[in-house]
Amino acid sequence: GNSVTQMEGPVTLSEEAFLTINCTYTATGYPSLFWYVQYPGEGLQLLLKATKADDKGSNKGFEATYRKETTSFHLEKGSVQVSDSAVYFCALSERTTGRRALTFGSGTRLQVQP
Amino acid sequence: DAGVTQSPTHLIKTRGQQVTLRCSPISGHKSVSWYQQVLGQGPQFIFQYYEKEERGRGNFPDRFSARQFPNYSSELNVNALLLGDSALYLCASSDLQGGGEKLFFGSGTQLSVL
Numbered sequence: 001g002n003s004v005t006q007m008e009g010p011v012t013l014s015e016e017a018f019l020t021i022n023c024t025y026t027a028t029g030y031p032s033l034f035w036y037v038q039y040p041g042e043g044l045q046l047l048l049k050a051t052k053a054d055d056k057g058s059n060k061g062f063e064a065t066y067r068k069e070t071t072s073f074h075l076e077k078g079s080v081q082v083s084d085s086a087v088y089f090c091a092l093s094e095r096t097t098g099r100r101a102l103t104f105g106s107g108t109r110l111q112v113q114p
Numbered sequence: 115d116a117g118v119t120q121s122p123t124h125l126i127k128t129r130g131q132q133v134t135l136r137c138s139p140i141s142g143h144k145s146v147s148w149y150q151q152v153l154g155q156g157p158q159f160i161f162q163y164y165e166k167e168e169r170g171r172g173n174f175p176d177r178f179s180a181r182q183f184p185n186y187s188s189e190l191n192v193n194a195l196l197l198g199d200s201a202l203y204l205c206a207s208s209d210l211q212g213g214g215e216k217l218f219f220g221s222g223t224q225l226s227v228l
Contacts, residue, residue, distance in 0.1 A: 102149075
């Protein structure tokens, strides 16, 4: 079956530090890959996505590259801000017609200190 | 435009009771999915509905059921509640059957089973 493994948190960084959150996946087909972010008290928001190998998703300074050879989709940001403090979820979606079910990792909490 | 709305926000039940959670998708979205998020874990897929038909079901017991109405709103029902059903229940909508890879999540219903 499908699975997603993320690095455990919390990750604590100072403002303007470089961020990497590791994500690896197991899937039977050729999934689409996503990063979602969950701010306190809110639902999940799509941060970025990539639909095929070597695609790079990017949004709000965050980037992730779909690496089929290493089955990875690591999230990076060059300079984090306090407002980036949240829980980040890596997810995959099999391309099955008529069905859209995401498989999520367990989440990584990011804490950015001023 | 209003986002995905869920009600109630919080709910407290006792073991053995039944609960109904409600979700209204974004206007124009015909697909609704339900996810269970246990504290400290990633969301797990429960159901997806499109045009009032079930399109997918996750690995949950038959105590969990759902339906979608002609106006595309949805209800999730859980019978014979167990302590382990305590979780945040998230509803998500999307605008394309299967092909819509962007899910929009509501803020969730926090269910506590005592």
